[in-house]
Amino acid sequence: MxxxxxxxxxxxxxxxxxxxxxxxxxxxxxxxxxxxxxxxxxxxxxxxxxxxxxxxxxxxxxxxxxxxxxxxxxxxxxxxxxxxxxxxxxxxxxxxxxxxxxxxxxxxxxxxxxxxxxxxxxxxxxxxxxxxxxxxxxxxxxxxxxxxxxxxxxxxxxxxxxxxxxxxxxxxxxxxxxxxxxxxxxxxxxxxxxxxxxxxxxxxxxxxxxxxxxxxxxxxxxxxxxxxxxxxxxxxxxxxxxxxxxxxxxxxxxxxxxxxxxxxxxxxxxxxxxxxxxxxxxxxxxxxFPCNVAEYDPISGDSVIRIAEDSIRGMYSSVRDNNVFSQVTAENGVGPVYGTKMMKGPAITWYHSYLFSDQLITVRPNMKFLYSIYLVNVSAVNQDHAGIQPFVVMPDGSNPTTTIQDQNAISFDMRKTPIFQCYACELPSLAGRASSQWYHREFDLSAFAGASLDRFMFLSQANGANFSSFYVDNIKVRWPAPTTIKETPASEPDDDLVIHASPNPFNPAVTISITNVKLSASPAKRGERIMNPDLKIYNTQGQLVKDLTSDIRNLKFVIRSPRIAAGEAGNSVVWDASGQPSGLYVVRATLGSSVFTKTITLMK
The missing domain is CATH 3.60.21.10 (Metallo-dependent phosphatases)
Incomplete structure (x- = not known):
């Protein structure tokens, strides 16, 4: 009952x-x-x-x-x-x-x-x-x-x-x-x-x-x-x-x-x-896998996830293409915008939408979607309707209610769902901008913060063979990292702090210490200095994973000469990463206006 x-x-x-x-x-x-x-x-x-x-x-x-x-x-x-x-x-x-x-x-x-x-x-x-x-x-x-x-x-x-x-x-x-x-x-x-x-x-x-x-x-x-x-x-x-x-x-x-x-x-x-x-x-x-991991752009300091750069049609690739796309190096006078390879597609003869990537990416504030496209032998200026479009799902499961525009006000209608129902005939013309040259497109996704980018489609309107082939490259999403992180040189510079991590790779705990070669090791008292840096650990998406600042404050953390053992009491803290997934992490020490980093690898 x-x-x-x-x-x-x-x-x-x-x-x-x-x-x-x-x-x-x-x-x-x-x-x-x-x-x-x-x-x-x-x-x-x-x-x-x-x-x-x-x-x-x-x-x-x-x-x-x-x-x-x-x-x-x-x-x-x-x-x-x-x-x-x-x-x-x-x-x-x-x-x-x-x-x-x-x-x-x-x-x-x-x-x-x-x-x-x-x-x-x-x-x-x-x-x-x-x-x-x-x-x-x-x-x-x-x-x-x-x-x-x-x-x-x-x-x-x-x-x-x-x-x-x-x-x-x-x-x-x-x-x-x-x-x-x-x-x-x-x-x-x-x-x-x-x-x-x-x-x-x-x-x-x-x-x-x-x-x-x-x-x-x-x-x-x-x-x-x-x-x-x-x-x-x-x-x-x-x-x-x-x-x-x-x-x-x-x-x-x-x-x-x-x-x-x-x-x-x-x-x-x-x-x-x-x-x-x-x-x-x-x-x-x-x-x-690379298609699901953010990297840092050392020039802009932004976090970047690349779409379709890792491989094609291979197991776990970001590319799902129905065998339409191929990955090629420079050919016929066309070279890749990023890296050594680019994606190539054949002549399109009708309204098409092809799944380009099935990545799932959360939209962050100030995130931008970018790619470059090159159309070969376009028959007419008004026959260049083509592009890569993401499918956006809002946090409540609803569809977007707006369009997005690139830097030249050429738009995508984001209100179609699911994306494979986006009819290519609704794409606007690129107005000749991609005809036998690279056209770099950039879209601001800020209006969709908190939503999901769910799959990327290549859409084209080609009523007849209006271009013989096309290339796309440097497809990515980019957003400002929560904090600026710059990797320090592998060698110890005379005027900088150096972060040490042992063991590295590690599982599940790593001991972290900081040295400064400017400090003398003899006598020992002149080779150490009590300092109060901020010490934090980030994942590759720029998210704060662990704040060790209070730990080093409690220890009266000592920055010493590298000739003093890194593992001595007062000179190290231990991070236990048992609850974290395998991957790369960035240790970041801030002292005044100076920032120092160390990349560490958790391998479970």
Missing amino acids: LKAVLFVVSFAYVITASPTTQLSAYYQDIFSSNADDTTFTFGVNGDNHINSIYGITAAQYRNTLTTWRTAGCAFVTTVGDWGYGNQADVDSTRVAITSVSNCPPVLFTMGNHEMDGVGKRPWVDSIAKGVVTDWASADGLTDKIYYAFTYGSQYLFIFLDGDYQVGASGSSNGTLDTVQVRWFKEQLEANRDKHVFVFFHEPIEQWTYDTPGYLFNSRGPVCAELEKHINLSGKQAWTFSGHLHYDKKTTFHKVHSVHISAGTAGVVSIDGDNITVNVGSGWTNLDQ
Whole structure:
């Protein structure tokens, strides 16, 4: 019997979507007896496509359910695309579930193919019959089936739905509306003391695929909120998705992302803070790949993330190009603007939009988007409609409400979403500026601060072969670093302080000391000086990671001659980076108007 009084997942405002409140309360009631559990398992797979050539048979699904029962799973789920919309698919799934004695509770996540045929409602009724009593539409297509519950005192489970009908015949695939984004945020805020597991169909990263429509269009606000939860709580955040029909585990924006297919009976094992999953082999940390790491521009002092400079069509590349682009060195009198290579595309003969990069970048204040473009053999000045455009998602999940313009007032319409629906015919002409020469474009993104740059597309309007080929290069976003950091020379200059770090690389702790060669080591008292520098550590995105200033104040930090052992008491502080990801960090010492830095490497 439903006991709504046991519903403990917090809502800060009234949800009018009946499926959310009813399903959340229903599952919370089921797991109310597990309030103290810290050791349990649950099962997950994806894209059953029951009885089709792209999925598994009903017998295979029954075997999967049996495997999960044997593993002692507290509950199991399929992350969308249970079938292809036939009532027979629904019936086969229900028969498979009911034929397994003591089958664990089966939960559901909606996918894009639940939009087919009979709609979403039959799937919900077959698994949680009678729970949802107030549907907005007879087939459930306009309803959003999202819900949440807690398991034990340390774990929060959230199921999202980005696939639903919009208006009379439109559809949303992998996109949350602003109400669902706000609800998701509030679930996290109310459960900061818990590890969180989030289930949705389309993935937050696509690893090897190169088509724009396969990604979760709301991954920007979802990843931002999950990363915030990780930073504030110190807990883990996991996402589970299907759609791409393969098994893979990655780390993306600090989130553990699990791709899973129909043929895998995934089991997630939880023992306190120790969480493991038997999907795929090993982890791939996408946060460490060049396309996801900011660098410092030594000339401007800005932070820079480059788009498509690292590789092309390779695993983990920032470029997802449908085999349209190639990477070339200087040719035919055209040389790259940055580095030694540039991206080249073929003749375009019709309205095109190609996924250029699937990077996900948070827009900072005063951030600019820049690139250079070169069109070869343009047939007419008014036939040079081409450019690279980012897809922007606002923090609340909404679309931008404005356009952006480059330095010559040539605009992009940012109001289209998802970006692969941006029709190239809406691009303005470059007015000959890129015809057989490099045109450097710069866009101010300040109006979108806090939003997400989610994928970059190459768009062109070419009604006939209006240019024979094109080049793009030096594509990047740039923003002022929170503080100016300048790397000091490797050798010790006579008039400067020098930061020492040992060991370097390190894991997880590093000892930091400062010396000055101007100080004499004999006698020892003349070779030391009590000073009070500020000492801080930044990551490569310019974010402050650790402020060691109070530590050195308390120690009455001593800056000595390099001939006095760096490790002597009073001359060093220790930074324990156990909670930080592997990568480069910058140690920054400020003394008066002078700034000194040291790059250190954490290798876990």
